[in-house]
Amino acid sequence: MTRLLLRDGIVVTQDPTIGALPRGDVLIEGDRIAAIAPSLDAEAEIIDCAGHFVLPGLINAHMHTWQTALRSVGADWTLLEYFRHVHAGLATLYEPEDIHVATLAGALNQLDHGVTTLVDWCHNNPTPAHTDAAVDALIDSGIRAAFLHGSPKPDPKPGEPHFSEVPHPRDEVERLLRGKLADRTGRVTLGMAVLGPHYSTLDVSAHDFALARELGLICSMHQGGGEAKTPGGWEILMERGLVGPSINIVHGNNLTDAQLKAFVDRGVSFSVTPEVEMAYGHGHPITGRLRALGTAPSYGVDLESAISGDMFGVARVALASQRALDNAQERARSGGIPPTSTIPAREALDWITTRGAAMLGAGDRIGSLAPGTQADVIVMSVGPLAMWPVHDPVASVVMQGSGARVRDVLVGGAFRKRDYRLLWPDIDAVRRGLAASGERILSRLNVSSISARIAAA
Ligand SMILES: [Zn+2]
Numbered sequence: 001m002t003r004l005l006l007r008d009g010i011v012v013t014q015d016p017t018i019g020a021l022p023r024g025d026v027l028i029e030g031d032r033i034a035a036i037a038p039s040l041d042a043e044a045e046i047i048d049c050a051g052h053f054v055l056p057g058l059i060n061a062h063m064h065t066w067q068t069a070l071r072s073v074g075a076d077w078t079l080l081e082y083f084r085h086v087h088a089g090l091a092t093l094y095e096p097e098d099i100h101v102a103t104l105a106g107a108l109n110q111l112d113h114g115v116t117t118l119v120d121w122c123h124n125n126p127t128p129a130h131t132d133a134a135v136d137a138l139i140d141s142g143i144r145a146a147f148l149h150g151s152p153k154p155d156p157k158p159g160e161p162h163f164s165e166v167p168h169p170r171d172e173v174e175r176l177l178r179g180k181l182a183d184r185t186g187r188v189t190l191g192m193a194v195l196g197p198h199y200s201t202l203d204v205s206a207h208d209f210a211l212a213r214e215l216g217l218i219c220s221m222h223q224g225g226g227e228a229k230t231p232g233g234w235e236i237l238m239e240r241g242l243v244g245p246s247i248n249i250v251h252g253n254n255l256t257d258a259q260l261k262a263f264v265d266r267g268v269s270f271s272v273t274p275e276v277e278m279a280y281g282h283g284h285p286i287t288g289r290l291r292a293l294g295t296a297p298s299y300g301v302d303l304e305s306a307i308s309g310d311m312f313g314v315a316r317v318a319l320a321s322q323r324a325l326d327n328a329q330e331r332a333r334s335g336g337i338p339p340t341s342t343i344p345a346r347e348a349l350d351w352i353t354t355r356g357a358a359m360l361g362a363g364d365r366i367g368s369l370a371p372g373t374q375a376d377v378i379v380m381s382v383g384p385l386a387m388w389p390v391h392d393p394v395a396s397v398v399m400q401g402s403g404a405r406v407r408d409v410l411v412g413g414a415f416r417k418r419d420y421r422l423l424w425p426d427i428d429a430v431r432r433g434l435a436a437s438g439e440r441i442l443s444r445l446n447v448s449s450i451s452a453r454i455a456a457a
Helices: 065-070 079-087 096-112 128-141 170-178 202-215 233-239 257-265 274-280 287-292 311-334 345-351 354-359 393-400 427-443 448-456
Strands: 003-012 020-029 032-037 045-048 052-056 058-063 115-122 144-149 188-194 219-223 247-251 269-272 377-381 406-411 414-418
Touching (some): 003 377, 003 393, 020 393, 052 393, 058 311, 058 354, 065 096, 065 115, 065 427, 096 115, 096 427, 115 128, 115 188, 115 406, 128 144, 128 170, 128 188, 144 170, 170 188, 170 202, 188 202, 202 233, 233 257, 269 354, 274 311, 287 311, 311 393, 345 354
Parallel strands (some): 003 052, 058 115, 115 144, 144 188, 188 219, 219 247, 247 269
Antiparallel strands (some): 003 020, 020 032, 052 377, 377 406, 406 414
């Protein structure tokens, strides 16, 4: 069994009992954490972590990894342009090899930035070959992942039904459960990325919710952006007893307070993507509204076709956006400034670690460091000046952390990045494949704004 001793790090465990150690050792045996203490002696390979944070790997709870080759193409879009250009346009041009290289590159980049668990919300899989390409890429990358199997959203061809009228394909989900994703506790597991009442008919939503429940899978869906396909759908689905802890709502900006409370009461989880929500027109992130109900969402990047994949940035945007809302409310109420911040910075580290684990129902295995948890660990340099001096380790990580300073990444005790180098055998081949895929897809899109931008680049 491999034994690694991470020595002399600033250990931020996210475990409520152990907390943070200004100087500590972490012993890894096989795929698990064996011990954490100020000082440990063990026969093990020593990894010097002096001047470095030792943290649980981050959890990116919502990303469409298949869009990695479209980096920044949607930098100036709103949700309306995104639907038109990507789902009704670019997405239809993807071959399985495009899905594979985008998912592989996106997953490797997440590892590079300290994310050890990725929730890959894959909704461009018109054929089983597309689906398998994404799953294979996640497995090959070495990241821990939940593959949420979705369905494409093209404009319907003559005689075909609109995507909102098409139930989630049971055959495909069952095929994956019999095959590559049969292991419910494996490194890559299966969930369902469904349309839900905002994007489908009531019959389709009820079918999809019941299927996910029957198969014991997470049932995740986007909520918000434009008019709902089935107004009042959520209330009917709740009456039918189909809304419970396996339901995951992404965004949720337009939900009423009464709806939010009903969801929280039923154990529904939320995933928020603050930067895309604010830029694309979804509305304000619901961080504070959930906080008022005593809970917190998980967080995700959503679209690398629009923003950075660095989850430290996601946490800071989420924190700053909610503080801005709260401060504005206080100014409107009293004309003054609140006496202190409404949300402590440490909560933002929970959002990208333990809350992501809770969304996946895996809080006992990932998201924190404690004896017995999976050894999903990252080592991040304080740097000569960037994060020095460290007065409050957790606040430092939240406010000054960066994927660029992540030195080592371990998933289940195995190095995926070491001494700032991803342990992927041929990154140049991934880079070439990603660029070729992006160019091929974008060259076939007849959208002047994109063509002009590419031509000018
Ligand atoms: Zn999304």
